[in-house]
Amino acid sequence: xxxxxxxxxxxxxxxxxxxxxxxxxxxxxxxxxxxxxxxxxxxxxxxxxxxxxxxxxxxxxxxxxxxxxxxxxxxxxxxxxxxxxxxxxxxxxxxxxxxxxxxxxxxxxxxxxxxxxxxxxxxxxxxxxxxxxxxxxxxxxxxxxxxxxxxxxxxxxxxxxxxxxxxxxxxxxxxxxxxxxxxxxxxxxxxxxxxxxxxxxxxxxxxxxxxxxxxxxxxxxxxxxxxxxxxxxxxxxxxxxxxxxxxxxxxxxxxxxxxxxxxxxxxxxxxxxxxxxxxxxxxxxxxxxxxxxxxxxxxxxxxxxxxxxxxxxxxxxxxxxxxxxxxxxxxxxxxxxxxxxxxxxxxxxxxxxxxxxxxxxxxxxxxxxxxxxxxxxxxxxxxxxxxxxxxxxxxxxxxxxxxxxxxxxxxxxxxxxxxxxxxxxxxxxxxxxxxxxxxxxxxxxxxxxxxxxxxxxxxxxxxxxxxxxxxxxxxxxxxxxxxxxxxxxxxxxxxxxxxxxxxxxxxxxxxxxxxxxxxxxxxxxxxxxxxxxxxxxxxxxxxxxxxxxxxxxxxxxxxxxxxxxxxxxxxxxxxxxxxxxxxxxxxxxxx
Amino acid sequence: xxxxxxxxxxxxxxxxxxxxxxxxxxxxxxxxxxxxxxxxxxxxxxxxxxxxxxxxxxxxxxxxxxxxxxxxxxxxxxxxxxxxxxxxxxxxxxxxxxxxxxxxxxxxxxxxxxxxxxxxxxxxxxxxxxxxxxxxxxxxxxxxxxxxxxxxxxxxxxxxxxxxxxxxxxxxxxxxxxxx
Numbered sequence: 001x002x003x004x005x006x007x008x009x010x011x012x013x014x015x016x017x018x019x020x021x022x023x024x025x026x027x028x029x030x031x032x033x034x035x036x037x038x039x040x041x042x043x044x045x046x047x048x049x050x051x052x053x054x055x056x057x058x059x060x061x062x063x064x065x066x067x068x069x070x071x072x073x074x075x076x077x078x079x080x081x082x083x084x085x086x087x088x089x090x091x092x093x094x095x096x097x098x099x100x101x102x103x104x105x106x107x108x109x110x111x112x113x114x115x116x117x118x119x120x121x122x123x124x125x126x127x128x129x130x131x132x133x134x135x136x137x138x139x140x141x142x143x144x145x146x147x148x149x150x151x152x153x154x155x156x157x158x159x160x161x162x163x164x165x166x167x168x169x170x171x172x173x174x175x176x177x178x179x180x181x182x183x184x185x186x187x188x189x190x191x192x193x194x195x196x197x198x199x200x201x202x203x204x205x206x207x208x209x210x211x212x213x214x215x216x217x218x219x220x221x222x223x224x225x226x227x228x229x230x231x232x233x234x235x236x237x238x239x240x241x242x243x244x245x246x247x248x249x250x251x252x253x254x255x256x257x258x259x260x261x262x263x264x265x266x267x268x269x270x271x272x273x274x275x276x277x278x279x280x281x282x283x284x285x286x287x288x289x290x291x292x293x294x295x296x297x298x299x300x301x302x303x304x305x306x307x308x309x310x311x312x313x314x315x316x317x318x319x320x321x322x323x324x325x326x327x328x329x330x331x332x333x334x335x336x337x338x339x340x341x342x343x344x345x346x347x348x349x350x351x352x353x354x355x356x357x358x359x360x361x362x363x364x365x366x367x368x369x370x371x372x373x374x375x376x377x378x379x380x381x382x383x384x385x386x387x388x389x390x391x392x393x394x395x396x397x398x399x400x401x402x403x404x405x406x407x408x409x410x411x412x413x414x415x416x417x418x419x420x421x422x423x424x425x426x427x428x429x430x431x432x433x434x435x436x437x438x439x440x441x442x443x444x445x446x447x448x449x450x451x452x453x454x455x456x457x458x459x460x461x462x463x464x465x466x467x468x469x470x471x472x473x474x475x476x477x478x479x480x481x482x483x484x485x486x487x488x489x490x491x492x493x494x495x496x497x498x499x500x501x502x503x504x505x506x507x508x509x510x511x512x513x514x515x516x517x518x519x520x521x522x523x524x525x526x527x528x529x530x531x532x533x534x535x536x537x538x539x540x541x542x543x544x545x546x547x548x549x550x551x552x553x554x555x556x557x558x559x560x561x562x563x564x565x566x567x568x569x570x571x572x573x574x575x576x577x578x579x580x581x582x583x584x585x586x587x588x589x590x591x
Numbered sequence: 592x593x594x595x596x597x598x599x600x601x602x603x604x605x606x607x608x609x610x611x612x613x614x615x616x617x618x619x620x621x622x623x624x625x626x627x628x629x630x631x632x633x634x635x636x637x638x639x640x641x642x643x644x645x646x647x648x649x650x651x652x653x654x655x656x657x658x659x660x661x662x663x664x665x666x667x668x669x670x671x672x673x674x675x676x677x678x679x680x681x682x683x684x685x686x687x688x689x690x691x692x693x694x695x696x697x698x699x700x701x702x703x704x705x706x707x708x709x710x711x712x713x714x715x716x717x718x719x720x721x722x723x724x725x726x727x728x729x730x731x732x733x734x735x736x737x738x739x740x741x742x743x744x745x746x747x748x749x750x751x752x753x754x755x756x757x758x759x760x761x762x763x764x765x766x767x768x769x770x771x
Contacts, residue, residue: 130626131633135677138621155677190618190680316671319664 009180013142014039014173017106020149022049023181026077028068028441029053030061034081035121036108039173053441053470056462058085060434062092063460066101067435068442070421071396073227075102075156076438082108083121086167087128091428094132096163098425099250100225102156103163105133111171112140125167134162140169142177150186159193160314161225193313197328197335204326205285205309206339210347212283214355215243218266221250221424222288222312222332224417230333231417234287235259237340242352244359246274248289249409250424257413263359264368267295268560269406272367272569273359275558278303279566280358286310288332291321292425301565311335367558368410369572377527379404379479379550383411383451386477389534395447396439398422400432400456403485403556408451430459433476437463440472447475447538454480455504464517467543475537475544481552482507489555494562514545523547606662610639611686612693612763613670614771618678619645619653626676627655636661636669640695640738642760652680656763658738683771690766696759697741702729703752711751718744729754 011019017040021029030053033041044052055061058080065076080089086107096103110119126138135155137148145168152164209215217238223230231254238245238261245255246263255262264271266278275297278284284306289295291310296302299321308324310317311332318327328335370380383404397412398421399405405422414420421439423431432450440448450457457478467474479485487502511521520540524533524547537544557572617623624643631638640658645651659669666684674682685691699720701711708730715722715732718740724731734744738761745756765771 126622127625130622131629160675188618188677191677314671314675316668316675318671320668323664 009178010176011179012174012176013145014043016145016179018043018047019179024153026050029077029079030055030064031079032058032061034085036082036110036170055466058088059091060460060463062089063431063434064438065103066092066096067398067421067438069101071418071439072442075104078105080107082110083123086125087123090132093129093163095423095426095428097132100161102161104152104156105165107165107167109167109169112169129165133165136165138167139172142172142175146179147186150182154187194329195331195334197330197338201326201328202338202342206342206347208283208307212350214282216277216281217243217245217285218289219251219254219287220248220289223251223254226331226333230336233336233340237336242349244277248295252420253414253417256415265409269556272365272558272571273362275566275569276362277359281306284308290317297560298563298565367571374527377530377550379407379554380411382479382548382550383407385530386534387412393447398432398435398450400452401427401429402453402456404451404453404479406556429456433457433460434463436474437466437472440474449475449477452476452478454478455484464519464543468518473541473543477546478548479550480547481550483552510545510547519543521545525549608660608662610660611666611684613657614683614685614763615655615673616680617653617655619651620678623678630672640760642762656761658761681771685763688765691763693737693761693763694735695738695741695761696735698757699732699748700754701748701752702754704728707751714747
């Protein structure tokens with residue numbers, strides 16, 4: 001009989017959790033302690049390999065972990081207690097599921113003998129989080145814990161990435177069992193995402209691309225998730241083919257905004273040229289995007305004359321909203337590589353000169369036009385100024401959700417992937433500030449800016465305290481129009497300008513608020529003061545709340561009105577009252 | 592088509608609904624059935640019938656048979672959505688294979704006397720239903736067959752004193768020597 005007391009793999013469940021984090025290369029986690037995770041916190045206290053960032057609300061931990069993951073390509077890790085700790089994680093988990101962000105959440109649970117007993121701080125965590133995780137586990141036996149933790153990391157980071165949750169009852173954290181390092185057999189045999197694209201489909205795709213007269217490449221967040229190789233290959237494909245490229249909100253940065261083939265973002269608030277190119281194209285190559293309803297506009301009028309190629313690692317994304325002609329299932333890095341190889345060997349560069357001339361005409365409409373003012377700061381101008389001031393710097397941008405988010409996507413030019421963190425699918429107000437915390441933890445020396453709205457930022461404002469505690473010099477650039485701008489815009493356009501509860505009548509003094517937290521507050525009213533104030537913000541090495549007072553009633557254009565197709569966009573110069581009323585004519589049913 | 596003003600695009604789909612029988616091979620572990628059912632309720636899919644039991648206890652495999660309805664695009668979605676769940680090994684559309692056998696078992700309780708009782712027995716015989724319980728005023732029949740046959744039998748029992756029915760739901764298997 002061997003003496004188990006000297007076996008280094010014999011340890012408590014709590015120790016296993018910390019060991020597994022180390023084995024998976026985790027250096028930073030975000031969390032909040034509570035009764036059901038105290039043994040894990042005790043282990044964290046006694047080591048120095050994993051740094052724990054104490055947030056002020058579990059939702060903040062989740063979004064911080066998302067920002068960390070999105071900006072590094074590594075999984076983000078959050079640690080929360082049972083009951084309210086777990087329920088507070090529901091929003092970030094859902095957010096990560098919608099945007100395919102690898103997230104590992106470890107939650108404490110009441111001891112196994114109390115499960116189902118309505119014990120203090122008990123909730124059915126795996127039941128509640130089942131629909132908002134890629135997979136989740138309740139671990140009832142300490143000897144299963146190592147396997148489950150390793151599988152959790154594997155599932156979160158492979159295939160279509162996503163959030164996972166491991167629920168660990170307190171008695172399992174205390175119990176002693178056998179740990180093992182990650183091994184292949186830890187993973188369900190039923191889980192085997194396909195990464196290699198089908199060769200026949202790839203040939204079909206190349207044949208379509210090679211004979212295209214009016215092609216477009218439409219890329220999404222999948223390219224960024226796939227890693228640097230996919231980005232490199234996408235850029236090469238654009239170069240080799242000479243095709244125009246547009247991206248979804250999640251895909252910004254995969255192709256540089258300064259690149260000559262760049263059309264800007266597409267979709268509801270995309271550029272005129274991007275949407276017209278999508279509408280009139282004859283061959284569409286969709287890479288790592290999912291034909292979401294903000295992208296397609298009216299489905300039955302979506303790009304009616306095109307052959308569509310769809311590269312996606314998730315088979316359920318194929319033919320979900322739009323029927324495609326050539327689906328290719330697999331990792332887009334792999335498949336782009338294969339397409340390039342076949343294309344270079346067998347096809348010559350298609351002549352798309354006439355197509356580019358057409359695109360130039362659309363571009364000349366200048367769909368992002370806005371009228372600058374000397375008296376009042378236009379939100380678009382504020383973002384352009386921010387972009388100019390940070391151009392060439394090592395900068396990461398996060399956002400909240402609303403008008404400011406769309407303006408940021410339109411006016412801030414992203415040159416590299418992983419630099420843009422935004423809540424695309426779920427549209428979570430309050431995402432940006434904690435996400436900035438996570439990004440800054442991952443990139444301590446970079447400039448991290450949350451482009452925020454005055455309403456969104458108040459949803460998770462408490463994380464300013466986290467930023468101050470860990471000396472994370474995040475910059476919260478608030479476009480303060482005193483409204484929930486996007487809600488107000490829809491109310492103006494759809495609901496007879498009855499601005500029901502979209503005005504924040506009691507706005508905090510953001511400068512004093514920043515100071516109360518121990519950060520720095522800056523306020524600017526006049527366009528003439530903007531550049532100087534932005535420089536001041538950048539030079540301060542502490543957390544900043546930047547209260548940028550902007551025109552309160554500015555609308556976000558261009559825009560595809562509801563029920564309309566890509567070629568029926570409402571452009572800013574057309575958006576007078578009459579045209580707007582006409583574009584939105586119809587009933588007032590809200591669906 | 593004049594669409595109501597909305598933040599969402601409203602679309603009318605006119606594809607006709609189809610009924611499909613899906614066989615799903617899953618790891619038999621806690622919560623696996625909740626995952627499958629949650630997928631259907633969460634995404635608004637229909638479940639007409641659902642049957643589940645462990646089929647290979649050593650490998651901890653369970654087989655779920657689901658009868659569902661939807662447009663061809665929805666049915667395709669359902670299969671892909673099931674297939675990407677972590678504990679799901681395989682999803683086979685038994686309806687598409689056109690080589691499957693579907694069976695259901697029902698227990699049918701009928702109460703009656705005199706001619707009704709005789710007629711019920713006679714019909715049960717014609718349907719190859721077995722009597723598995725009898726009293727002087729009632730029978731419980733066990734009947735196996737496809738869904739249509741069982742529906743038909745139940746309809747015939749109704750005027751003869753049908754009391755209650757318990758059905759297993761559909762189980763399906765492919766013809767020929769190959770497994771799924």
